[in-house]
Amino acid sequence: MANHFLEISKVGIEFPTQNGVFTALKDVDFKIDKGEFVSIIGHSGCGKSTVLNIIAGLYRATYGGVILEGKEVTDPGPDRAVVFQSHALMPWLSVYENVALGVEQVFKGQKTAAEMKDWVEHNLALVKMDHAMHKMPHEISGGMKQRVGIARCLAMQPKVMLMDEPFGALDALTRANLQDSVMEIQKELDTTVVLITHDVDEAVLMSDKIVMMSNGPAAKVGEILDIELERPRERVALSKSDQFNYYRQQVLSFLYEKKGVVSFDAAKKTQQETSSDVIEKQAG
């Protein structure tokens, strides 16, 4: 059997609650090839961010596991760097220092100080933030912060770039701009990307593959849709394309007509608690 680059294998996660064990994910199973751009989409609270956190190693799966290049993932590391929705820049470090923080740790002993400096500047240039290198995070806009977050992630040279709703907090124009930038960079570097999103257009526009998740509790992968659109993709042209609209309609129908629910026993249980409530409680 062919070994996949990244394998999410029968992942399940349970959280203890006052009312007993809560199963957030059950049998989540999909595979990602090298250089692939994969989106995970689902209603909010279905546990899609939990999947990302398990891949990142920030959460430990109760069942199953994540295998990257034949090795099981057990804890977080720079080979699976994360772009957080809240950008998560250190407010006391400048833009440059925020990126350098990761670079200095990851390339310790491999690069000289001068090489590290060049590498940080190169990555900031990649996200078009080299002009604001010495600004503090509070001096730049939300979109720019997220660019820096992406630069910090890229600068660690991750095998997989994990993006947790990175454009969720941005206005529509900034978001479109940043989506284009990410697509450009991904094409140039051939990075493997896992993107968590609840935006159907974003998923179809950016992905090679969309993993659609059913509603929790015990959420699992409902359908996987391959997007075979030519790259580079241009949003205005695509909006008129039938193929694009077909994919879009497929995702919408999964999310709203099938209510993201695949027929299995757990879904029939009364949904007193949505999984997001419980996960937030767990995460404290």
Added chain:
Amino acid sequence: MTAITNNAQSKSDESNQLLASVGKYLSGIDIKSIVYPMMGIIIFLFIWSVAASRIDTSLGQFPGPAHVLEQSKSLYQEYQAEQDKAAAFYQRQEDRNAKKLAKNPEANVKIRKYTGKETFFAQILTSLKTVLFGFLVASLFAIPLGVVCGLSDAVYKGMNPLIQIFKPVSPLAWLPLITMVVSALYVSDDPWFEKSFLNSAFTVALCCLWPTLINTAVGVANVDKDLLNVSRVIRLPALTHVRKIILPASVPMIFTGLRLSLATGWMVLIAAEMLSQNPGLGKFVWDEFQNGSSNSLARIMVAVLAIGLIGFALDRIILIAQKVVSWDKQAVLR
């Protein structure tokens, strides 16, 4: 001739410019930020003087603002007189020694310290040294301990009962114990510090400990989870993690703790000095009270105002330090 007029011309230009810039500076000041505090002070002085004139104590009338001002001047004069005496003493000593050495270069000359009466300003200096030493000692323990408590739930749960029990204890209750322990353990032929200094300083330290410890722990425990996750993804080693993420992130809370600590430390110090007769402002107040002259109350009132002003100044110093150190430049600091 023309040169002179030119010169005069340029001089008047300069003074015009100066006037303009002064005017600009004055108009830039928010009048309300001066007028309102002044109003507050004036109203207070008025109420004080009216109330004071109606209170008769066994030590005479309660001092009003005028009486207090007069006594603060006399305290300053006493300080100057004492300075002069000290200078004269050292001068005499020097002359004597010089004479001795002139007679016999091998002579064993002694240099003695002047031991005059402690002035008000000397007492202030002693109190300041004591509170800063105690505050420093407490902070050196409280900040690292707070970081550990904030990082480890187990340590926090272990420490919490102790913190909760010892926090409400007035440090004055500790004072006798501290006095005995210091005199038992601090035995040295050539002591760096006076024992009385250490007694007061450790009493201050004991009460400075808690606000810094608790606020640091809360600050560390509440660092943004995403920032912690970034650190985990980067795989920062534990010490780098504390130095680069935890400490900067909790700087605002640490400073809140430090300010509370110093404020309580300063309050406690005065009480400790009164109780234990250790040198300092507290002793000054107590001595004046025991002295019982018609000026005593006014002199105590001078001390009260000095204590308040110094407490205020200490708080501002920490605030300035926070503004310099903290990254959170937009935080509204009061």
